[in-house]
Amino acid sequence: MSDAVAGLDRVTDAASARSLAIEIRERPVANSLAEAAEILGIAPAGIVKTLVVKRSDDTFLFALVPGDRAISWPKLRAVVGVNKLQLPDPQRALEATGYERGTIVPIGSSTDWPIYADEQIVGQRIAMGAGAHGYSLFVEADDLIAAYGATVADISQPAG
Template structure:
């Protein structure tokens, strides 16, 4: 890429990173949704088959990705135990954008501008899931176990019902 080239779109970054990792993903345009339930209905799946990629900040200023199924939220005590720290927080939207290159609602570990560690809730394993694909108006389907392997992610019980 030369200095005058525009950066790749978010979903193109996702596709390129997936290809580099040998990870099969299906990226597709989708209509906007106002809720998890609406998004699941548009995709023809259950809300729990949508995985939220959340950026979490450590006290040392580094970040990690926490992947939790729809209908669930991060359990801070469980995530702190899995990470081995006593303080974690959700950063402001601008900080998450700076850490990953993605806006909230589009975040995925794939194609992140910085490769942060990935922590995946145990409830995600063994499923084909939908996730954000780096850009508003796009989602992707991926086999969760293949995603976990591609990132050498830590799988742990890190969520609670919303």
């Protein structure tokens, strides 16, 4: 079984286990957020980045941030209640989730790390990684938040 099929199967099985309705679409490689949004027929804010964030105790969390925004480290640290958070290197992210960077999604992660969702995705149908390169997953953000008991907070800032 290819890595892509294995990743897609993990996502599909995990969503099914939580009665979470998802749609997976194959898509060509995009060279930018704007290009990816155009391919998917949505606004850049509708593409949600799943960031794997490492805590100082070597546990992780997922931060879901709209594509046109950046993570706000001070806001996220305040919500999580810690002094230090960092992005792990690609190998640590893979070990923490079972997904390669660029395909990471909380659904089907090898460990169910806590999820922190930016408040701006509430009420939106969002696109995100699907566990394999060349695919996007669509889901109602509210359904994802409910299925995983995600914490919703203001954790982003304007990009740039």
